[in-house]
Amino acid sequence: MSYLSGFRNYHSTEALAGVLPIGQNSPQRCAFGLYAEQISGSAFTAPQGHNLRSWMYRIRPSVAHRADGDLVEFVNWVSQSDDSNTQIAFDPLRWNPLAAVEGHWVESVRTLTIAGSASSQIGMSASIATLYERQQPVLQNHDAEMLVMPISSSISLRTEFGVLDIGVGSLGVIPRSAFVELSTENTTQIYLLENYGSPFELPNRGAIGANGLANERDFEYPTASFVEQQSATWVIEKREGRFREFTLEHSPFDVLGWHGNHAPYRYDLRRFNTLGSISYDHPDPSIFTVLTSPSQTAGVANIDVVVFGDRWLVAENTFRPPWYHRNVMAEFMGLIYGTYDAKPNGFLPGGASLHNAGSPHGPDYDAFSKASASELTPHKLSGTLAFMFETSAPQRITHFAANATERQKDYVGCWKDIQPASQIIKEFNVPDNISRNNKSTDSHNG
Numbered sequence: 001m002s003y004l005s006g007f008r009n010y011h012s013t014e015a016l017a018g019v020l021p022i023g024q025n026s027p028q029r030c031a032f033g034l035y036a037e038q039i040s041g042s043a044f045t046a047p048q049g050h051n052l053r054s055w056m057y058r059i060r061p062s063v064a065h066r067a068d069g070d071l072v073e074f075v076n077w078v079s080q081s082d083d084s085n086t087q088i089a090f091d092p093l094r095w096n097p098l099a100a101v102e103g104h105w106v107e108s109v110r111t112l113t114i115a116g117s118a119s120s121q122i123g124m125s126a127s128i129a130t131l132y133e134r135q136q137p138v139l140q141n142h143d144a145e146m147l148v149m150p151i152s153s154s155i156s157l158r159t160e161f162g163v164l165d166i167g168v169g170s171l172g173v174i175p176r177s178a179f180v181e182l183s184t185e186n187t188t189q190i191y192l193l194e195n196y197g198s199p200f201e202l203p204n205r206g207a208i209g210a211n212g213l214a215n216e217r218d219f220e221y222p223t224a225s226f227v228e229q230q231s232a233t234w235v236i237e238k239r240e241g242r243f244r245e246f247t248l249e250h251s252p253f254d255v256l257g258w259h260g261n262h263a264p265y266r267y268d269l270r271r272f273n274t275l276g277s278i279s280y281d282h283p284d285p286s287i288f289t290v291l292t293s294p295s296q297t298a299g300v301a302n303i304d305v306v307v308f309g310d311r312w313l314v315a316e317n318t319f320r321p322p323w324y325h326r327n328v329m330a331e332f333m334g335l336i337y338g339t340y341d342a343k344p345n346g347f348l349p350g351g352a353s354l355h356n357a358g359s360p361h362g363p364d365y366d367a368f369s370k371a372s373a374s375e376l377t378p379h380k381l382s383g384t385l386a387f388m389f390e391t392s393a394p395q396r397i398t399h400f401a402a403n404a405t406e407r408q409k410d411y412v413g414c415w416k417d418i419q420p421a422s423q424i425i426k427e428f429n430v431p432d433n434i435s436r437n438n439k440s441t442d443s444h445n446g
């Protein structure tokens, strides 16, 4: 399969020569009697650099790809952060990998955290889904741009724009309102991020310069391909967190050519050009940002997608793992493979954690003890891939996430052995129990 390369490049692709009109978008009659259709990813008037749209040339306009449908409920896919579905998360929380769920992937989606809401068009939801080998429904999600990362086996992602294969260690991004079908040859869990805010873009590199982090040319877009067998298709449509299903007499994947800068793409996270400290101190993790969804406030992201991959640690006289901190943003984390240096125990591939806005956290006791005593020779972190969805809005947890058997009831216990600074305790005769309020019991107040 061939791909087009370059983040937000202006791509042109034909499954059949002569499909794309030359010098215009919407001729009186398109080649082969095809229909021209524009799909926008931004307001028509968005400024240059943020203006996203593509033109498709298709067998039927997508208005023909709708039918009356019935509302259907998928209760664990949550897109509104009201009290009926979600609750406030005071404590740091962590989940073991979720058990696979029967059924098709849309009904298998279990949302763990949500910031903002689909209706407000701010924030995100973070979920885990199970994808089986069998036939899956086609989804059309008007609520969000979706980002998917398979956990144990590669997946194939077909949209009207063509097909993208997404291996373990890669991500795929699907534009809002595109028809999408997921398939796999081996059952796999998938991390699923819904971005309710503005579409992902590359972070400004600032003083880093013109290169580094995720490089534009490593983002790959599909070449046009269409489903020739126009058979009945089962579609699920999502809007403001509600679902409707209907059957089409034909396939919505009927685009023979498209051009534009708005399309699904994939990115291999192993290509991320990780930068870091070559002198001292642990830098802020913003240098690991792959994609950012900007908010209305300059410098404040709606969502940053951050990745912690293989890298050298060389900083001198430095506590090398993440420091203890309270972040004004909220941090959802997941692990694709390997071990995460701040949490060598209990943070498992396919699992997840939440450290909400302002919530204190940092290395577990084990990580702290080792890193504060280790010899500071250059050290390579290998075979690891963790990620973070960092949001400016606080993240709520779903009732499912609160009550899941996979939730680690004693996550905060990973900090319970932390001792008060011993020399101060001795010097000033401070009773050491006053600073020990880390309970190892379940302090989640649900």
Ligand SMILES: O=C(O)Cc1cc(O)ccc1O
Binding pocket: 283, 284, 285, 321, 322, 323, 325, 327, 331, 342, 355, 361, 362, 388
């Ligand atoms: O909490 C975490 O593990 C994520 C994180 C990593 C890091 O290197 C610095 C800050 C931060 O929030």
Ligand SMILES: [Fe+2]
Binding pocket: 325, 327, 331, 355, 361
């Ligand atoms: Fe953090």
